[in-house]
Amino acid sequence: MPLPPSLSIQEPIGNDYVDRFGVSLRQTLGAGGNHGRVLTMDEVPDILVAATLAAEDKRFWEHRGVDWIATARAFRDWVWTGRVVSGASTITQQLIKNAQPRPRTIATKVREALQAMKLERCWTKRQILTAYLSRIDYGNGCTGAGAATEYYFAKPLEHLSPAEAALLAALPNAPSRLNPHRHLERAQGRQRVILGRMHANGVIPEPVFRRAMAEKPRLQGNFRAFHAPHFVDLFRQQHPESSGRVATTLDLALNQFAQRTLSAQIAQLRMRHVANGAVVVLDVARGDVLALVGSQDYLAADDGQVNGAWARRSAGSTLKPFTYLMALERGATAATIIPDVPCEMATATGIFRPHNYDHRCHGPVALREALGNSLNIPAVRILGQAGGVEALQHRLRGCGLTTLEEPAAFYGLGLTIGNAEVRLLELANAYACLARLGLWRPYRLQQGAAEAGVRWFDERASWIVADILADERARARSFGFNSPLAFDFPVACKTGTSTDFRDNWALGYTPEYVVGVWVGNFDGTPMRDVSGVSGAAPVMHALMEHLHRTRGTGWYTRPAGLVQSCVSPLTGKRVTSGKEEWFLEGTLPPDATPDDVDGQGRVRLDAVYRDWLASSDNWLGGQAVLRESLDKPFAVVRPLPGTVFYINPELPESCREIPLSLGDGRQAQWSSPSLKCELRGGQTVARLAPGTHRLRAQVQGQLLETWIRVEHF
Numbered sequence: 001m002p003l004p005p006s007l008s009i010q011e012p013i014g015n016d017y018v019d020r021f022g023v024s025l026r027q028t029l030g031a032g033g034n035h036g037r038v039l040t041m042d043e044v045p046d047i048l049v050a051a052t053l054a055a056e057d058k059r060f061w062e063h064r065g066v067d068w069i070a071t072a073r074a075f076r077d078w079v080w081t082g083r084v085v086s087g088a089s090t091i092t093q094q095l096i097k098n099a100q101p102r103p104r105t106i107a108t109k110v111r112e113a114l115q116a117m118k119l120e121r122c123w124t125k126r127q128i129l130t131a132y133l134s135r136i137d138y139g140n141g142c143t144g145a146g147a148a149t150e151y152y153f154a155k156p157l158e159h160l161s162p163a164e165a166a167l168l169a170a171l172p173n174a175p176s177r178l179n180p181h182r183h184l185e186r187a188q189g190r191q192r193v194i195l196g197r198m199h200a201n202g203v204i205p206e207p208v209f210r211r212a213m214a215e216k217p218r219l220q221g222n223f224r225a226f227h228a229p230h231f232v233d234l235f236r237q238q239h240p241e242s243s244g245r246v247a248t249t250l251d252l253a254l255n256q257f258a259q260r261t262l263s264a265q266i267a268q269l270r271m272r273h274v275a276n277g278a279v280v281v282l283d284v285a286r287g288d289v290l291a292l293v294g295s296q297d298y299l300a301a302d303d304g305q306v307n308g309a310w311a312r313r314s315a316g317s318t319l320k321p322f323t324y325l326m327a328l329e330r331g332a333t334a335a336t337i338i339p340d341v342p343c344e345m346a347t348a349t350g351i352f353r354p355h356n357y358d359h360r361c362h363g364p365v366a367l368r369e370a371l372g373n374s375l376n377i378p379a380v381r382i383l384g385q386a387g388g389v390e391a392l393q394h395r396l397r398g399c400g401l402t403t404l405e406e407p408a409a410f411y412g413l414g415l416t417i418g419n420a421e422v423r424l425l426e427l428a429n430a431y432a433c434l435a436r437l438g439l440w441r442p443y444r445l446q447q448g449a450a451e452a453g454v455r456w457f458d459e460r461a462s463w464i465v466a467d468i469l470a471d472e473r474a475r476a477r478s479f480g481f482n483s484p485l486a487f488d489f490p491v492a493c494k495t496g497t498s499t500d501f502r503d504n505w506a507l508g509y510t511p512e513y514v515v516g517v518w519v520g521n522f523d524g525t526p527m528r529d530v531s532g533v534s535g536a537a538p539v540m541h542a543l544m545e546h547l548h549r550t551r552g553t554g555w556y557t558r559p560a561g562l563v564q565s566c567v568s569p570l571t572g573k574r575v576t577s578g579k580e581e582w583f584l585e586g587t588l589p590p591d592a593t594p595d596d597v598d599g600q601g602r603v604r605l606d607a608v609y610r611d612w613l614a615s616s617d618n619w620l621g622g623q624a625v626l627r628e629s630l631d632k633p634f635a636v637v638r639p640l641p642g643t644v645f646y647i648n649p650e651l652p653e654s655c656r657e658i659p660l661s662l663g664d665g666r667q668a669q670w671s672s673p674s675l676k677c678e679l680r681g682g683q684t685v686a687r688l689a690p691g692t693h694r695l696r697a698q699v700q701g702q703l704l705e706t707w708i709r710v711e712h713f
Contacts, residue, residue, distance in 0.1 A: 004100035022156035036143030051169035065116035139175030230294025249288035278308030316496025326386035328461035372474030399430035428516030484537035495532030506536035
């Protein structure tokens with residue numbers, strides 16, 4: 001008497017994606033058009049077992065597949081009444097019938113009885129019961145107790161109350177007639193019978209029985225779970241092989257809070273042409289994605305289902321911390337002074353002239369303030385000391401940024417200030433590497449053993465970057481002291497804003513969590529003056545405050561191998577009293593010398609600051625003076641020989657002028673046989689015209705030349 005083959009080869013009826021606490025996110029349909037999944041033996045709670053046996057097979061643990069007592073009773077009732085009054089099929093027999101449906105005849109019943117007795121010799125009672133609870137029909141398209149519990153009560157099996165277990169156990173008897181959404185009183189009548197049997201069997205004591213009888217059903221609405229849709233969509237895309245009950249890393253409650261927070265912020269910014277955003281929250285220790293919101297409303301028309309957490313967007317300033325971290329590894333310090341003055345740099349694609357967000361230059365700036373205030377010019381200057389564009393791209397790819405697919409020359413020096421596209425989820429995971437002080441591991445959407453990780457950055461240098469990004473004073477020049485980046489507890493923060501306000505970002509991290517937020521428009525249209533600190537940062541702030549309040553956050557223990565010293569904020573050299581700064585051992589700057597100041601106590605600055613000192617950006621006033629370097633050779637840096645300029649006749653006349661300067665900032669007398677050169681506010685400019693032109697600079701008896709070509713655009 002062979003057993004039905006489908007008993008051993010049952011495929012999952014459908015997938016049930018659950019959050020990290022077992023709450024259903026979404027159930028997918030099986031081949032038969034029902035929702036369900038195969039249960040495990042450990043997953044079925046004792047209270048549901050007791051209720052099911054009270055309803056269907058009270059002698060399940062004693063019989064060997066056929067309950068002869070129940071069979072004799074059913075046969076007697078049939079003889080006396082001439083019709084079927086009560087069933088006698090055991091759970092084992094019902095499992096056989098479910099696995100291999102046949103026409104209902106006496107021969108079929110005999111065959112099923114024989115197969116049930118054989119199955120009892122091959123399987124344990126627990127295996128049989130678990131298979132039965134995985135396959136039985138509970139109505140409303142629910143196959144199995146797991147899917148039914150999620151549908152009717154919106155909770156996992158282990159959280160069933162005795163009353164809920166009894167109501168659930170009542171349904172397989174007649175799923176349509178006892179449908180609690182249509183015939184609640186009928187279902188409750190059957191539920192009370194089952195509770196009475198459970199009480200009589202000694203399964204539930206008197207107080208529990210009374211409470212269960214009085215408990216009112218808390219049925220969820222007549223709909224199925226559909227939570228965290230962007231997360232589930234991405235999970236199914238990245239894990240198509242998953243089946244059955246799929247335990248994800250998501251925290252549904254946190255995800256819902258993130259969704260509400262994002263939607264509220266977008267509503268406030270709608271008048272400034274802001275339509276969407278995305279949020280990612282990561283657990284730093286394991287890389288688990290705790291929350292992922294892809295848009296302000298998944299069900300919104302047009303673009304609600306676009307996943308902003310996975311879309312490619314311009315990175316803005318979010319990649320700068322990695323540049324500075326590499327520089328610290330190569331000998332730079334948080335006190336290294338970087339000239340924040342106008343500059344031009346030759347690249348494979350032409351002349352690159354970076355500008356700061358506020359269109360001002362700040363002169364001598366310590367690395368700490370350059371990163372804290374997210375200044376563009378110092379970031380580009382320090383990239384050379386950090387190993388160049390190729391090194392930065394290599395590190396970023398190693399941090400999991402898969403969108404940096406072009407050769408390094410394609411991005412050029414602009415890579416550090418965000419001329420590349422990134423995905424929010426991958427960017428947040430790169431920041432998780434910073435949060436682990438340089439240890440990288442991949443993000444995870446599914447629960448399981450975490451990977452060991454790879455040491456990708458120096459721990460001590462990573463600690464200094466975190467210290468800078470959490471330093472409220474270091475960013476005060478650009479962001480003030482009361483921005484959304486200000487917290488009452490330590491949080492490392494970084495914002496980013498792309499060209500024309502098309503994208504803005506805010507990322508924050510502690511040793512426990514990373515929060516990443518993107519705000520913008522999926523169609524790429526610019527927002528109206530919405531930067532990272534005003535658009536994305538309030539959402540990041542609210543989430544970090546929520547995590548700190550509900551779960552707690554801490555800060556890093558300082559690694560060994562760091563020393564502290566006082567430094568001058570203008571020279572970066574060690575002084576007896578002043579601003580304290582942290583250094584990697586072996587990178588302490590030299591001591592200050594009398595030559596650093598003149599006889600009046602003014603700081604001597606190198607010639608690179610000449611134009612800046614004479615400009616309106618000079619905030620030092622009489623506190624600084626130029627250090628003359630007469631022995632240094634002159635060189636023309638603007639424009640470099642062979643530079644090609646394009647002019648557009650539709651643009652204003654002011655767009656046809658270029659500045660002329662030497663490498664050390666010293667003034668020269670400029671001339672050209674074919675272009676007009678004029679002095680404007682201490683800066684010589686040349687008015688462009690089509691053609692090839694030579695430019696001459698005369699300074700201290702020397703004559704320097706360069707040439708350019710000008711074409712119509």
